[in-house]
Amino acid sequence: MAILKHxxxxxxxxxxxxxDAPLPESxxxxxxxxxxxxxxxxxxxxxxxxxxxxxxNQSPLALADELDRMSLVVIEFPxxxxxxxxxxxxxLRDRLGFKGEIRAVGNILRxxxxxxxxxxxxxxxxxxxxxxxxxxxxxNEFSVWYQPAAxxxxxxMSLRHGKKKTTAGASTVVNDSVAAxxxx
Amino acid sequence: xxxYDEFDATFVRERVRQFRGxxxxxxxxxxxxxQFRPLRLQxxxxxxxxxxxxxxxxxxxxxxxRQLRKLGYIARRYDRGFGHFTTRQNIQYNWPQLDEIPAILxxxxxxxxxxxxxxxxxxxNVTADHYAGVAVDEIEDPRVYAEIIRQWSTLHxxxxxLPRKFKIAVTGAPTDRAAIRVHDIGLRMLKNESDEVGFxxxxxxxxxxxxxxxxxxxxxxxxxxxxxxxxxxxxVYNQLGRRDNLYKARIKILVTATGTEExxxxxxxxxxxxxxxxxxxxxxxxxxxQTYFAPPAYESLPDWQPEFEAARKANPEFGRWVQSNxxxxxxxxxxxxxxxxxxxxxxxxxxxxxxxDIVADLADEYSFGEIRVTHHQNLVLxxxxxxxxxxxxxxxxxxxxxxxxxxxxxxxxACPGLDYCNLxxxxxxxxxxxxxxxxxxxxxxADIGELRLNISGCINACGHHHVxxxxxxxxxxxxxEFYQITLGGSSRDDASVGKIVGPSFSTEDVVGAIETIVxxxxxxxxxxxxxxxxxxxxxGIDPFKExxxxxxxxxxxxxx
Numbered sequence: 001m002a003i004l005k006h007x008x009x010x011x012x013x014x015x016x017x018x019x020d021a022p023l024p025e026s027x028x029x030x031x032x033x034x035x036x037x038x039x040x041x042x043x044x045x046x047x048x049x050x051x052x053x054x055x056x057n058q059s060p061l062a063l064a065d066e067l068d069r070m071s072l073v074v075i076e077f078p079x080x081x082x083x084x085x086x087x088x089x090x091x092l093r094d095r096l097g098f099k100g101e102i103r104a105v106g107n108i109l110r111x112x113x114x115x116x117x118x119x120x121x122x123x124x125x126x127x128x129x130x131x132x133x134x135x136x137x138x139x140n141e142f143s144v145w146y147q148p149a150a151x152x153x154x155x156x157m158s159l160r161h162g163k164k165k166t167t168a169g170a171s172t173v174v175n176d177s178v179a180a181x182x183x184x
Numbered sequence: 185x186x187x188y189d190e191f192d193a194t195f196v197r198e199r200v201r202q203f204r205g206x207x208x209x210x211x212x213x214x215x216x217x218x219q220f221r222p223l224r225l226q227x228x229x230x231x232x233x234x235x236x237x238x239x240x241x242x243x244x245x246x247x248x249x250r251q252l253r254k255l256g257y258i259a260r261r262y263d264r265g266f267g268h269f270t271t272r273q274n275i276q277y278n279w280p281q282l283d284e285i286p287a288i289l290x291x292x293x294x295x296x297x298x299x300x301x302x303x304x305x306x307x308x309n310v311t312a313d314h315y316a317g318v319a320v321d322e323i324e325d326p327r328v329y330a331e332i333i334r335q336w337s338t339l340h341x342x343x344x345x346l347p348r349k350f351k352i353a354v355t356g357a358p359t360d361r362a363a364i365r366v367h368d369i370g371l372r373m374l375k376n377e378s379d380e381v382g383f384x385x386x387x388x389x390x391x392x393x394x395x396x397x398x399x400x401x402x403x404x405x406x407x408x409x410x411x412x413x414x415x416x417x418x419x420v421y422n423q424l425g426r427r428d429n430l431y432k433a434r435i436k437i438l439v440t441a442t443g444t445e446e447x448x449x450x451x452x453x454x455x456x457x458x459x460x461x462x463x464x465x466x467x468x469x470x471x472x473x474q475t476y477f478a479p480p481a482y483e484s485l486p487d488w489q490p491e492f493e494a495a496r497k498a499n500p501e502f503g504r505w506v507q508s509n510x511x512x513x514x515x516x517x518x519x520x521x522x523x524x525x526x527x528x529x530x531x532x533x534x535x536x537x538x539x540x541d542i543v544a545d546l547a548d549e550y551s552f553g554e555i556r557v558t559h560h561q562n563l564v565l566x567x568x569x570x571x572x573x574x575x576x577x578x579x580x581x582x583x584x585x586x587x588x589x590x591x592x593x594x595x596x597x598a599c600p601g602l603d604y605c606n607l608x609x610x611x612x613x614x615x616x617x618x619x620x621x622x623x624x625x626x627x628x629x630a631d632i633g634e635l636r637l638n639i640s641g642c643i644n645a646c647g648h649h650h651v652x653x654x655x656x657x658x659x660x661x662x663x664x665e666f667y668q669i670t671l672g673g674s675s676r677d678d679a680s681v682g683k684i685v686g687p688s689f690s691t692e693d694v695v696g697a698i699e700t701i702v703x704x705x706x707x708x709x710x711x712x713x714x715x716x717x718x719x720x721x722x723x724g725i726d727p728f729k730e731x732x733x734x735x736x737x738x739x740x741x742x743x744x
Contacts, residue, residue, distance in 0.1 A: 059423065080222060081305065083345025087422045090342055095457060111206070111223055118341035141202045144195035146335045147411075148462035149342065156191035156335070161468055 003103070004132055005123040012125070014051055014072060030074055033058050036066070044069055051103075056084040060091045060098075067098050075121070077106035086119045093120030093150040110134040114142065120150030185246050185554060186331050186476045188296040195338070196293045199300060203227045204286035211283060226306060226344065228299030229285060233606045238277045238285055239302040240292060244312035244330040244354070245273030245557040249544035252555050254295045256540030262288050267540070269525060269533040271597055271648060272351070273311050273557040274302055278604050300338060305346045307337035307418070311353045313361045314558040317477060318566045320514045323373045324381055325477045326356035329410060332465065332473060336411050343418050347425035348433035350418070351390070358677075363559060365389045365398045365679035366651055368435045369417060374404070382406045387417060387447070388439030393643050395650035395681040396436040401448040407470065409455075412463040416454040420447070480552040480567060485517025489570040502577050504626055505588040510573065519570050521551075522590040523563040523580060528624045530584075531613045532598040533561030542583045550576050560597055562590060592629040593637050593702065594620045597648050601641030601658065602665075608641035610658025610665035615639055618695050623702075632702055635716045636674070651675035653717045654701060655682045656694065667694040671701070671728055672720045683725055686733050697732060704731040 002009045014028045019035045023046065030051035036043060043050055051072030054060065060073070067073075073092055075085040085104060092098040103123040104116055113135045116124060126132070145153040154163055188196070203223070210220040217231075224230075228239040240255070247255075255275055259267045262284055263277040270276055280288060292298055302309055310333045312326040313319065333352060337343070343350070354371045355362040364370025370386035383405040389398025405413050417435075424442070426432045439447045496503040511520040523543060526532050535543075547555045547565055550572045556564035563585075568576060580586035589595045596619065599605065601612030616639055623629050638652030642659075649655030655670035667689050670682030689697045702716075704727055709719045720728075 081345055082427055083305075083343070084423055084427075086342040086345065087419050090419075094461075109219065109222075112345070115339075115341035115344055142195065142198050142339070144191045144198070146195075146338045147340055155462075156195075157466075157469055158462075159191065160189070160472065161466060 001125050002128055002130075003123050004126055004135060005101070007136060009126075009132060016053070028071070030072065033063075040066075051101075054088060056082060056088075060088050060096060064096055067092075067096055067100075070098070070100055072101045072103060073098065074103045074105055077104055077108055077112075080107045080109050080112060085121075086115060089116070089119040089121045090150050110138045113138045118145075118149040118151050118153070185248060186243070186327075186473065192296070192335075193293075196296070196298050196300075199227075199298065199339075200286060200289040200293055203289060207282060207286055222304060222345075225304035226301055227285075227289070228302035229282070230303060231606075232278065232604050233602075234604070235279050236282050236285065237604070238280045238288060238299060239270070240275050240277070240297060240299045241302045241309040242273050242275060242297075242557050243334050244310060244316065244327045245314050245559070246316075246327060247555045247557065248295075249547045249553040249555065251295045251297055252540050252544040252547070254291060254297070256537035256544070258288055258291060259535075259537035259540065265537050266534055267537070268531070268600065269535065269557050269561050269563070271559045271561060271646065272302075272309055273314070273559055274309055275557070276600070278600070303349070304344075305348050305350075306344050307340065307346075307350045307352065310334050310337070311351070311362055311367075311559060313355045313357060314556045314564050315361060315511065315520055315566065316356060316556075317479065318513050318515075318518075318520055319357050319359070319361075320512050321359050322357040322514070323375060324356045325474075326354040326362070326371075326373060327477055328470065328473050329371065329373075329383075329407075330354045331476075332410065332469070333414065336414070336463075340418075343422060346418070346422055347427045348430070348435075350421075350435070352414070360675075360677045360679075363651070363675035363679075365677075366391055366395075366648075366675050367398065369414065370398055371410075376404050380406065383410065385413065385417075387451075388436040388444075389679070390434050390436045391645040391648055391650050392434065393431050393645070394434075394436065395645065396440065397679045397681060398436070399439065399444045401444065401451060408465045408467070409459050410465060412459045412461060413451075413455055415458060415463055416451045419454055420450045424450075479515075480554075482515045482518065482567070483569070485569065485571075487516035487570075489517065492570045492573055495574045499574075501588070501626070502574060504630055505577055505586055506573065508588045508592060508630065509586070509590045513567070515567075517570055519568050519573060521565040521568050521573070521576065522558070523565060523585050524587040524590055524595065525562050525585065526589055526595050526620065527584045527587050528594070528620050529617050530620065532596050532616050535563075539583055539585060542579070543585070546576060546579055560590075560595060562595070588626050589629055591634045591636075593632055593635040593654075593698075594623050594629055596620070596637045596639060597652070598639040599641050599646035601639075601647075605641060605646075607644055608658065609643075609660035610641050610667065612639045612641040612647055612658060615656065615658075615667065615691070615694060619698060622695050622699065631712065632706065633712070633715055635702075637698070638673075648675065649673070650681045651679065652682065653715075653720070654698065656698075659688055661688070665691050667691070667697075669694075669697060669701070671725055672717065674717060678717075685725060686729055700731050701728055704728050 016030045028049040049071040053074040102121045105125040206223045230237040268276045310330045312330040317325045352369045353362040353364045353367040356373045366389040372384040385402040386398040509522040551565035551567045598612040598616040602608040636653040638648045639656040640647035640649040651673040657668045673682030
């Protein structure tokens with residue numbers, strides 16, 4: 001599996017740990033919420049980046065006090081038609097101000113990629129060898145936004161009432177090169 | 185009416201370009217039908233029994249004459265000369281070719297129309313009172329808010345893959361003509377003690393397999409918070425709505441399962457966090473959209489029009505049409521005209537391309553160039569001078585669109601049924617046609633009076649049979665079409681779900697059964713002013729059972 005992030009494929013630097021697997025000596029690890037709750041003390045003390053994998057029915061709002069220890073949250077799209085993770089992403093970004101990586105895994109269609117980015121998901125896991133051109137193209141298919149979301153795109157409503165047409169500004173979600181890619 | 189600005193026009197063009205690419209990928213075999221399905225659905229393209237079907241959005245049912253002419257053109261050029269107006273104030277074409285659909289969408293974009301979110305598990309085309317802006321009892325024009333909701337919901341990134349479809353209706357008047365209580369969200373405008381206008385919010389209504397009348401969860405929502413409140417409801421639903429069973433995925437099931445109180449608490453809690461966010465509606469945006477819906481340049485006319493009054497007395501046929509198809513207007517000297525798409529022997533809601541052209545011409549001549557589509561599958565010319573009614577009636581009559589039956593038994597809602605739909609168990613249109621031929625005497629149907637008869641070809645209830653005063657549901661019994669009858673439904677302020685009267689009827693017997701029900705009503709009604717639904721509510725279902733099944737059978741269990 002490869003990770004599409006910031007407009008390019010990147011190697012996956014995270015190791016997913018099952019609930020009963022022993023803690024490896026080093027490296028970034030992703031654990032379930034159950035394991036985090038069980039081993040929180042050990043994990044907090046282990047001085048390494050920690051990622052959390054959320055099930056679709058686990059609300060991020062329960063994590064308000066723990067997110068500061070997380071560098072990554074993985075959310076799931078078990079089927080393309082299951083859109084719960086879109087709300088999880090928005091709660092993580094908008095409500096809880098999570099600044100780390102939000103990674104989508106599962107059945108990720110290029111035609112959903114723009115929605116994901118708009119909801120604050122900044123990385124998606126794709127099968128190795130999958131061409132990414134379609135995903136990148138999907139981000140350029142629209143230039144008009146009808147609702148505020150977890151990104152910096154300026155809505156048509158704001159533009160109608162005098163706000164400048166720009167995507168510049170402090171972004172919690174994207175780096176400048178990606179913002180440039182989204183520019184009008 | 186609303187006109188696209190540069191943003192809307194650009195957006196719709198971009199959407200067509202995107203869909204054209206998706207169709208090309210499908211035709212080239214780059215994506216499978218499975219992968220294509222969600223993409224085409226969110227652009228209104230279904231795969232039906234015989235062909236693809238394209239459902240075009242008519243936001244809150246309002247059209248310009250130019251748009252209606254374009255719909256007529258598409259019917260002739262890309263379909264078999266017809267279009268079918270639906271209960272969501274949309275229009276469906278039943279015979280387009282997939283490779284031509286992008287071209288159709290281009291034509292639509294030319295007249296500021298599209299097919300976005302007319303299907304799929306997303307927020308669907310928003311509906312509103314078809315008498316918006318002209319009804320005597322209106323507080324404010326609901327289309328202003330329906331348009332605001334349309335924009336907010338368009339390609340909403342968080343709510344494009346909901347557990348199930350999601351329908352919102354808005355009414356600006358105390359009288360509910362938009363069936364808000366049978367929508368996922370229903371909004372009713374009202375004034376609070378300080379004379380501010382806001383919304384009463386209803387949630388969890390819906391038809392389908394499990395018909396439910398919605399519940400009010402907020403008695404007054406200030407306008408500026410409209411979008412944040414909707415977003416809160418949708419966010420709760422998107423996270424908690426069931427996804428394990430297609431038939432239990434609508435928000436009504438969630439509201440019923442969590443209980444109204446707990447559901448309301450969840451929504452309010454979410455809302456507290458976002459009510460003052462970027463979703464707050466600025467007054468200047470409300471003002472901007474309101475200017476599009478400003479009243480047309482009405483003439484100052486006396487309400488009493490002697491020539492019109494004389495004509496309705498002199499010509500009983502015209503008089504009957506005025507009685508049933510013409511409604512009072514808020515401006516003196518004007519009237520609202522319902523254009524019936526329910527001629528004797530016709531398919532309810534169907535109009536030919538030529539009929540669309542004629543209505544567009546009549547709208548230009550008599551009604552400021554604007555047309556409405558009703559959720560009862562008729563059209564409306566909302567601003568007609570009373571002095572023009574006679575001429576208009578003659579023109580409509582010549583094109584078979586002046587059947588004097590609006591609100592009567594032959595003003596049926598019917599889904600396309602097994603003639604087109606791959607979900608249906610039974611045909612709907614032939615039954616509707618037979619009923620309309622059976623009740624073809626205009627004097628008799630006027631005497632029967634207001635009677636809502638709705639027909640669905642399957643349990644998914646696209647024909648709204650549960651909320652018909654009389655509902656007919658097509659069922660399949662060992663490969664044969666049967667029809668189950670319900671009584672006592674309503675989609676108005678007194679919303680209720682009909683009750684099954686007894687064992688179902690064969691295709692041969694169903695029209696006779698309707699006749700028996702009508703006769704029973706005529707026999708039992710307290711006076712000729714007592715409507716069918718009122719008689720039913722007064723005397724209950726038993727007298728109807730008795731006349732349908734006889735005394736002995738009446739005690740058989742109602743449900744099958």
